[in-house]
Amino acid sequence: MPEMxxxxxxxxxxxxxxxxxxIRKFKDIAVSIEQLQPLLEDAVYAPNHKLTEPWRFxxxxxxxxxxxxxxxxxxxxKRNNPDAKEEKIIQYREYFSKVPALLFVVLKEDEDPVVRNDDFAAVSSLIQNxxxxxxxxxxxxxxxSGRILYDRGFQQDMGLKENERFAAILHIGYPAEIPEEKKRQKASTLLTELS
Structure with missing residues (x-):
């Protein structure tokens, strides 16, 4: 793998x-909002059916x-794990203290399930961009991702509106360590040509 x-x-x-x-291990250097914003300005050009732009950050x-x-x-x-040991909470505090920045990607949820699915696909494309x-x-x-993104109490604590949920929580920073490549299944083994 070439270096960055x-x-x-x-x-x-x-x-x-x-x-x-x-990246799960970061250098202790913040990525400022001024560095992030131009990246988001380009990322929002993700494919988005009917240009609903169902995101905020x-x-x-x-x-x-x-x-x-x-x-x-x-x-x-604690709400979801009432018997959790204090050591686990300490581990979470330590873990998050090492993450330089957090970007919460908020998804507006349409009442129509087809639009909602299209919008989630658009937000996922934006995140990959x-x-x-x-x-x-x-x-x-x-x-x-995970269950926390769907938890209404957490959403309310974070100030989300009734028709919103989190699509992702992105941990952002400069890599302290870059993992090795993980092999992927060849697309050719999953490709069927229709006749």
């Missing part, structure tokens, strides 16, 4: 797709903002 290129050397689209990795980079999220996360965790654009700038991230 400097900003002066742009990645090809193919290289960005093939060599981007989910919340960004936490300051210690205070991240601490607020951690307290809300722990409240969610963002990951590829960031990788080209030497910025890594990991796309986190």
């Amino acid at each position: 290129k400097q900003q002066t050397q742009r990645l090809t689209v193919r290289d960005a797709i093939r060599y981007r990795r989910s 919340l960004y936490a980079t300051t210690d205070e903002a991240k601490a607020t999220f951690v307290e809300r996360f722990i409240a969610y965790f 963002l990951q590829l654009l960031a990788w080209d700038q030497g910025i890594g991230m990991v796309w986190k």
Whole structure:
């Protein structure tokens, strides 16, 4: 796998797709909102049926903002795991203290299930666009999902509207470690030509 290129050397689209990795260990350097915003300005050009633009974003980079999220996360965790040991909560606090920035991708949920599915596909495309654009700038991230994204109490704690939910929580920063490539199944084994 080639090393991440400097900003002066742009990645090809193919290289960005093939060599981007989910980053879970970050350097202690924040990615400012001024660095993130131009990436989002390009990422929103994701395919989006009927141009519903079903997204908005919340960004936490300051210690205070991240601490607020951690307290809300722990409240969610305790609600759903009343017998959780204090060690687990300490582990979560330590884990999140090492994440330089958190981007919450908010999805507007349409009442029509077809539109809702199309919108989730559009938001997923936007997230992949963002990951590829960031990788080209030497910025890594990991796309986190899970039950917390659907928890109404957590959504309310985070200020979401009634018709919104989280599509992802992205952990963002400069990579301290880049994982090795994981082999993928060849697309040719999954491709059927119709006649």
